[in-house]
Amino acid sequence: MILELADIRIQPGKQAEFEAAIQKGVKEVIHLAKGYVSHKVHHGIESPERYVLTIVWETLENHTVDFRESPAFQQWRAIVGPFFAVPPTVEHFNLVTESA
Template sequence: MILELADIRIHPGQQAEFDQAIQRGLTEVISQAKGFAGYKVNKGIESPERYILTIFWETLENHTVDFRESAAFLQWRAIVGPYFAAPPVVEHFNLLTKSS
């Protein structure tokens, strides 16, 4: 299992619209992708224009190749991209340990 972590910054004052857009993009586009295994979105308290999106993928290639090189990626970016103040910072992680 691979964790994709995307640190997203949006334009000020667009939180309500972005909240709807990211949920739509996740349910309509990303959740249909090969290897998709779940997601979580956290919204900043001190920085309300900051969002942390975590997506679980079966393999790294499910995100970096299967999704990123597909038409679905363009759909996703068309839905959420207009709100970005800067390109998201995206990194991938392997699970080291977890609690029950």
């Protein structure tokens, strides 16, 4: 399993609209993607324009190739992209340890 972490900064004052959009995008686009396992969206307390989206994929290629190179990625960006203040920073992680 691969963890994708997207650090998202949105335009000020757009939190409610962005939260509706990201929920729609995950439900209608990402949830259907090959290799999608689960996701979480966290909203910043100290930085209210900051969100952290984590998605668990079966493989790295499920995100970087199967999703990112598909028309679904353009659908996703059309839903959430208008709220971005800057392009998100995206990184991938392997699990080292976890609690029981």
